[in-house]
Each structure stands twice: as structure tokens, then as C-alpha cells.
Amino acid sequence: MSLSANPKSFAYPVLVADIGGTNARFALVDNTDAPTRMCGKTATADHPDISSAIRTAVFPETDIKPRTAIIAVAGPVTGDIIPLTNAAWVIEPLKMIAGLGLEEVIVLNDFEAQALALPGYGGGDIEQVGTGTARQASAKFVLGPGTGLGAAAMIYASETWVPVPGEGGHVELGPVTPEDFELWPHIERYHGRVGAEQLLSGTGLPRLARAVTSYMKAERQFDTPASITMAADDNDPVAVKILEVFARGLGRVAGDFALTVLARGGVYLTGGITPRITRFLTDGGFRAAFEAKAPHEALMAKIPTFIVRHPDPALEGLASFARAPDAFAVDMQGRQWVGAASVA
Ligand SMILES: Nc1ncnc2c1ncn2[C@@H]1O[C@H](COP(=O)(O)OP(=O)(O)OP(=O)(O)O)[C@@H](O)[C@H]1O
Incomplete structure (x- = not known):
């Protein structure tokens, strides 16, 4: 399901992910005050899809599974099936919700994510x-x-x-x-x-x-x-x-x-x-x-x-947004998916 409203809070922990052509980088934000917990980077070519990479790179790092995922991808976000510009992965938010137990997935453009980091530098x-x-x-x-x-x-x-x-x-x-x-x-x-x-x-x-x-x-x-x-x-x-x-x-x-x-x-x-x-x-x-x-x-x-000089500008921007969604007006139209459990 695709919604257009801008949420003013997220269900924590929030998983943030920067999916590049070569590497995928992950981090966790546990609540509005928590520092970003980096979960390292992994080569996209080493995993068949994003869910497999998250299970390997992120799940061992946390006792509480993420409830929200905010993902930055290079390229436009067009519909429920999002191919990456320079990698074989296809991001399917509804599949991620079903397969990883997430309540909500948001997919943004990678430079939009980098812009979100600018005020905090x-x-x-x-x-x-x-x-x-x-x-x-x-x-x-x-x-x-x-x-x-x-x-x-x-x-x-x-x-x-x-x-x-x-x-x-x-x-x-x-x-x-x-x-x-x-x-x-x-x-x-x-x-x-x-x-x-x-x-x-x-x-x-x-x-x-x-x-x-x-x-x-x-x-x-x-x-x-x-x-x-x-x-x-x-x-x-x-x-x-x-x-x-x-x-x-x-x-x-x-x-x-x-x-x-x-x-x-x-x-x-x-x-x-x-x-x-x-x-x-x-x-x-x-x-x-x-x-x-x-x-x-x-x-x-x-x-x-x-x-x-920040080593992970896109991840930093997504983490800023995850911590303080109210500080930003991010256009969610067609880029936000929620699971059935979250629909009021
Ligand atoms: N030593 C170097 N000198 C100049 N350019 C380099 C060097 N090493 C890599 N590059 C170039 O940097 C570019 C990759 O930049 P960048 O990492 O920003 O790309 P990206 O696609 O956003 O990243 P990702 O690898 O996460 O997909 C490539 O064109 C690569 O050829």
C-alpha cells in the first residue's frame, strides 16, 4: 500500500540504508536521542537481494528487530518495484515488509538523503x-x-x-x-x-x-x-x-x-x-x-x-531524518509503504 502523508514519527528502531551501485551501507537509529549505530557495509554483489543483506549485516547487530526502514537509492523511485541504476538488486518494499517483519518502508533518492545531512554538519x-x-x-x-x-x-x-x-x-x-x-x-x-x-x-x-x-x-x-x-x-x-x-x-x-x-x-x-x-x-x-x-x-x-569529509553522507542524512522527522518536509508521495498491521 502506498500513502502520501508525511509521518511525524517513526516506529523505532529505524534501519537506515544507503544502497549504491557497488556497496550497501546500513545503520540503526534506536530512538529520537540515540546515536547512529553503524552496521558496516557489504558489497551488493555478495547478496541476491536487500532482504538477504539486511539479515546478514543488520540482524546480528540488534536484539530488537527494526520496525521501520528508510532506504536511499541512486535513481528514481517509480512504483512498487524499484530497480537500482548500477546494481542487480530490485527493491520491493512490500516484500521487505512481509519478509523482514517491518511496519513501514520509505525509499528516497540518494542525493535527497545527502541533502538531509547538510543542516547537521x-x-x-x-x-x-x-x-x-x-x-x-x-x-x-x-x-x-x-x-x-x-x-x-x-x-x-x-x-x-x-x-x-x-x-x-x-x-x-x-x-x-x-x-x-x-x-x-x-x-x-x-x-x-x-x-x-x-x-x-x-x-x-x-x-x-x-x-x-x-x-x-x-x-x-x-x-x-x-x-x-x-x-x-x-x-x-x-x-x-x-x-x-x-x-x-x-x-x-x-x-x-x-x-x-x-x-x-x-x-x-x-x-x-x-x-x-x-x-x-x-x-x-x-x-x-x-x-x-x-x-x-x-x-x-x-x-x-x-x-x-563525513564518510557516509547519505546514511547520516537518513539517520537525521529518522531521529527528527518533524524537522524536515520530505515528499512521501509514492515513496512510503506500510504493512497491514500499521493501517489504523
Ligand atoms: N582513485 C580514484 N581516483 C579517481 N576516481 C576514482 C578513484 N577510485 C574510484 N574512483 C571513481 O569514483 C566513482 C565512484 O564514486 P562513488 O563512490 O561516489 O559512486 P557511487 O556509485 O555513488 O558509489 P557506490 O560505489 O556506493 O555505488 C567511480 O567513477 C570511480 O571510477
């Missing part, structure tokens, strides 16, 4: 890049180059945080500097266009590498993102140029999103690529591109940008 969770100060109770944005380029806004309205997921990773990426104009003709078009994710992601990096290699008339073959970051660590000039262009592009897109929602609460970078290119995010190019938004340079200089 502090201390070592984040590292600032450049100037600016995060304003309290103001919009935030999370942008994450991983396998793809994930994006979500976090809006503050009526004393409530409202996560806004979307397909922002597919916005257009155009040339700006004279070097860009020389480089752009070397970029392979995807259906006639250059979307941000086509360059600024793990799958995009080899395409960007081919363009930069051709533009520099160099002899290189970079087939994986790791081969590029490793070569850049050895100061290979082509790999360095690729990551400089990457960081500049990411700054530009991050700046566009900051302008779009006036993200005075900051723009936060996550994703598997980010920690591997820190040097290129902090050398000035990223931040300069972020701020170069005439006529709004002065405004942009005040908006802070951060690298997220």
Missing part, C-alpha cells in the same frame, strides 16, 4: 574551500561527482528543511575562458550536447581526458578516473590539466546552483571523485570559477563552499 564533517560564511537557516546545495553527478538542494522554509532532489547533474556546460573555447571542439557530444555529468563525473572523466589529450596534442590513454588522478599525483602535465579543467567546470556548475537557490547556507561537495582531487579543488581554480558570476561576484564571494 559541523567540526570535521566539512572542510571549507575559499571565503564566505554559511548563514543560519538558509538554502544549501549538495553536488557530488561519483559515478554520475548527483545534485540536490536543501531549502529552509516555515522553520522546516525541505530537500529538493532533481537531475541537476545534467545541466549544460559551456565554454567560458579562451582556453575553454579551444578545448570545447575536442569534446565528444552526447546526443548533440555537453551536459555537466558527461564531463564532471567518474564516467565523464575519461571523456574529458580524451578531449584534453587531443587539445594538447599529447599521446596519452586514460581509461579510468583512477588512472588520471594517479598520473596527476605524479605531476603528469596532461593529467594535471584534465583535473584543472574538471575543478573549474565543477566550480562553475556549483556557482550556477548557488545562484539558482541563493544558497547562502553553502554548497557542499561529496561523491567518490571529490576526495581524490582535493588538491585541484583547493588551488584556487574551483573557487575562482565559482565566484565568476558577474554581476553577482560580491554575492558569490560571501557564499561558502565545502568539501564533505
